[in-house]
Amino acid sequence: xxxxxxxxxVRYAADNDQRSSRYDELMQAEDKAIKSGKGMHDKKNxxxxxxxxxxxxxxKCKTFFPSLQRAGKLTGVVEFVASGSRFRxxxxxxxxxxxxxxxxxxxxxxxxxxxxGDVQKGEPYGDECLVHVKEMTMQREVEIEVxxxxxxxxxxxxxxxxxxxxxxxxxQEGFASMHFTAEKAQCGNMIKSAEDSAKxxxxxxWSTYSGEEDKEVSQEEEEVKTMNEERKVSYEQILVSEVxxxxxxxxxxxxDGPALEKLMDNLREEFRSNPPLAGAYQPRKGxxxxxxxxxxxxxxxxxxxxxxxxxxVLYIDYGNRATVPKVKVxxxxxxxxxxxxxxxxxxxxxxxxxxxxxxxxxxxxxxREDLLDRTFNMNLEYRVGSDSFITLTTVDSNKID
Numbered sequence: 535x536x537x538x539x540x541x542x543x544v545r546y547a548a549d550n551d552q553r554s555s556r557y558d559e560l561m562q563a564e565d566k567a568i569k570s571g572k573g574m575h576d577k578k579n580x581x582x583x584x585x586x587x588x589x590x591x592x593x594k595c596k597t598f599f600p601s602l603q604r605a606g607k608l609t610g611v612v613e614f615v616a617s618g619s620r621f622r623x624x625x626x627x628x629x630x631x632x633x634x635x636x637x638x639x640x641x642x643x644x645x646x647x648x649x650x651g652d653v654q655k656g657e658p659y660g661d662e663c664l665v666h667v668k669e670m671t672m673q674r675e676v677e678i679e680v681x682x683x684x685x686x687x688x689x690x691x692x693x694x695x696x697x698x699x700x701x702x703x704x705x706q707e708g709f710a711s712m713h714f715t716a717e718k719a720q721c722g723n724m725i726k727s728a729e730d731s732a733k734x735x736x737x738x739x740w741s742t743y744s745g746e747e748d749k750e751v752s753q754e755e756e757e758v759k760t761m762n763e764e765r766k767v768s769y770e771q772i773l774v775s776e777v778x779x780x781x782x783x784x785x786x787x788x789x790d791g792p793a794l795e796k797l798m799d800n801l802r803e804e805f806r807s808n809p810p811l812a813g814a815y816q817p818r819k820g821x822x823x824x825x826x827x828x829x830x831x832x833x834x835x836x837x838x839x840x841x842x843x844x845x846x847v848l849y850i851d852y853g854n855r856a857t858v859p860k861v862k863v864x865x866x867x868x869x870x871x872x873x874x875x876x877x878x879x880x881x882x883x884x885x886x887x888x889x890x891x892x893x894x895x896x897x898x899x900x901x902r903e904d905l906l907d908r909t910f911n912m913n914l915e916y917r918v919g920s921d922s923f924i925t926l927t928t929v930d931s932n933k934i935d
Contacts, residue, residue: 537563537566543563585630586630588631589632589687590686592687595683596683605627605628605680608627610624610675610678611674611676612671615671617664618642618666618704618710619704620634621633621636632688633689634680634688634690635684635688635690636690636691636700636704637681637715638712638716638719639701639711639713639716641710642658642663642709642738644657644660645660658739659739663704666707670700671693677693699721701721706728708732708739709738711729765915768913769913770789770911771788772786774906775852775877776852777905781887782880783880783924784877784880785910785912786877787876790876794876797870798833800869800870801833801834801870804870805832805864815860817840817860819837822837823847823863824864825856825864826863827849827854833849833852834849836875843860844857845857849877851875853879881923882923882924884923910926910928911929912925
């Protein structure tokens with residue numbers, strides 16, 4: 535190794551008993567390798583090993599994620615074990631290093647030393663779990679399959695050690711419990727069976743298990759089932775006029791269409807007969823007024839904010855928002871203030887937008903493409919406070935859009 539430039543000699547004093555009996559030969563071999571420029575002594579042809587370290591780099595993780603997800607099972611080497619379910623893995627095929635989290639399970643948390651120096655005590659069996667996982671995986675070749683990625687850029691999926699699914703193994707040994715995300719996974723049934731087995735054997739985290747917890751869950755499931763049975767369907771046709779930046783939907787009942795058209799005709803006729811004097815009206819927050827839209831027409835609006843010469847308004851009959859100059863708002867005639875706002879605000883039931891800003895923007899864009907200026911059958915599912923939560927189905931079918 536030394537003569538090929540792949541190793542160097544450890545220096546020792548002549549009287550040191552740690553010195554090799556062939557120390558002189560080793561030194562000669564190293565001297566020869568240095569003179570001939572072999573291996574690490576070749577300064578001109580230094581090999582470049584480019585490895586993408588993606589840990590903590592969200593941008594890099596997003597770039598690699600699609601290819602890792604499509605790749606299926608990948609061979610890697612575990613470089614570090616942070617906890618029973620958190621690893622630092624090197625993937626030779628992709629020349630990258632990633633943070634990998636075991637999917638489908640909730641693992642007992644081990645004792646941790648925080649950056650401040652404080653020690654955070656772990657959960658029961660957490661430290662034992664960490665030692666067990668280290669013995670199984672540290673510096674060993676494993677197979678991983680990436681399913682998803684969290685907002686911090688950590689990849690989530692499943693790991694196999696010598697053909698053994700680590701998530702299933704940890705649940706079976708009582709170091710972890712099944713997470714609800716495993717229900718849709720291919721190995722979901724295996725994890726569930728492993729958990730049932732660990733419960734029956736009262737292994738580790740299930741040592742105090744009595745079965746009462748499952749009874750409580752069953753009771754909750756019955757309540758949900760009852761709620762579903764009591765669901766009432768009463769469709770109302772609405773025209774979606776706006777989807778705002780928070781994903782809230784504004785729609786006008788189709789049956790109110792003629793009344794809205796009549797109101798708009800009266801508003802414009804009034805302003806043609808008695809044109810408002812620019813700047814004569816001083817808007818205040820909360821006022822219902824008339825405001826021009828980008829099409830140059832007048833619409834009813836509610837003042838949300840006044841800042842300098844600009845006024846932020848909500849067009850109450852359509853749900854659009856805009857900031858317009860003060861000269862483009864006017865006092866609304868009293869007879870037109872009496873009518874209720876035709877646009878109603880709704881939320882889609884049982885769904886929420888992603889927390890990731892980029893995915894959130896994509897979600898809102900998709901909603902606008904699918905919903906704006908289209909008529910749907912709307913069903914009110916439930917209310918939370920003053921918010922209405924709905925489902926929408928296309929008018930020409932009963933399929934949920």
